[in-house]
Structure formats: structure tokens, C-alpha cells
Amino acid sequence: MEIINLEDYDISYEIQFIALMITVLEPYITFNIEQEKIYKKGDGILIEEEISITEFIHFIQHTFPDMIQHELKILTEQYEDEKFKKEVYKNYYFKIKVECETEEYNQYMNMFRRMKIEEQQEKSEYYLPGNYNLLIMSPCQEKLNNMILRVEYLKNIRKINRDKNGKIKDVLQFVEGLKYYQ
Numbered sequence: 001m002e003i004i005n006l007e008d009y010d011i012s013y014e015i016q017f018i019a020l021m022i023t024v025l026e027p028y029i030t031f032n033i034e035q036e037k038i039y040k041k042g043d044g045i046l047i048e049e050e051i052s053i054t055e056f057i058h059f060i061q062h063t064f065p066d067m068i069q070h071e072l073k074i075l076t077e078q079y080e081d082e083k084f085k086k087e088v089y090k091n092y093y094f095k096i097k098v099e100c101e102t103e104e105y106n107q108y109m110n111m112f113r114r115m116k117i118e119e120q121q122e123k124s125e126y127y128l129p130g131n132y133n134l135l136i137m138s139p140c141q142e143k144l145n146n147m148i149l150r151v152e153y154l155k156n157i158r159k160i161n162r163d164k165n166g167k168i169k170d171v172l173q174f175v176e177g178l179k180y181y182q
Helices: 014-025 053-093 103-113 117-127 139-165 168-180
Strands: 029-032 037-041 048-051
Touching (some): 014 168, 037 053, 048 053, 053 103, 053 117, 053 139, 053 168, 117 139, 139 168
Antiparallel strands (some): 029 037
16 A cells, blocks of 8 residues: 555545545455446456445445554554564674573574674665664665554555545445535
């Protein structure tokens, strides 16, 4: 799901909410406003399948929230893993002893120990550029920051969808409002 700037929309207005949802749903749903039809896009396929209002309601209230939750779960796991590896590498690099070493910790520590000099230099630049110079953000920290932004974005989209499409009548109102969207 591509991140869009939510600040560009004032969703207290129905037309702006419709514009936001059309943009957010664009990878999955196409709205043919003139013909009052809704199409669901196939997975990685250019073929679109017309769906009924009932199927759209199911998508927006069940499938779409599940997709967001799944992406949040994967992103959170990736974030925790990357953060953990960064901490282990910092301990390896600065030769910091840790009291409660887990099996996963030891695996990463051993992996870092077996690296060649060139690989260690690459990892140092990735995790600790300038040996923790506070003025330089490491590529790893940039990646972690982007993951945090993405998690916050997905949580915001989930909340907006829940608040604005949480009831069937809300989804029906959204579909009805599509004809006023230009």
C-alpha cells in the first residue's frame, strides 16, 4: 500500500473523504462513476472483475482491514528484527557483554564474528556510520524511521476506514456519494 499524504484531505467533507478512499483503494478497487460500477483488481493481473455493492461492503469491512492488519504485523516483525540486529551489532562492535543472551542473539553475534573485514565495514556503515556520530543518520536508522512512519500511516488508514466505513449504511452512503465526485 503506497503512502499518501493524509494532510491533503479534510475527511470531514464527504467529497474529500471519497477522494481519499478512491486514492487509497486504487491498487485494489476501481470505481466507474459514470456507469455506477465497482471493479475489483486481480492480484498482479490487469484484469478487473465487476463486484456487487454487497461484495464491496465485504471488501471494505472485512478484506481491506485484514490486509492492513496483515501488513502491520509483517512490518512490526521486520522492525523488531532490524532493531534487534542493530543492537546486537552495536554490542559486537563495541564489545559490550550482555547478561541474558538468547539463542537468536548468539546466532547474530556469531554471524557478525564470522564476517570478513569488508563485510564488517559494510555493516558498520549500515548500522553505525561515523561510529555513532549523532549528526549522521545510519541507513539502518533511516529504514527503522520509515517503518515507523509506515506503521503510523497504516494505523491511521485503519482508523479512518473504521470510523467512516464501520457501518453498512456508511458504506452505502459512500457508494451513493460517488456520483457527486468529479
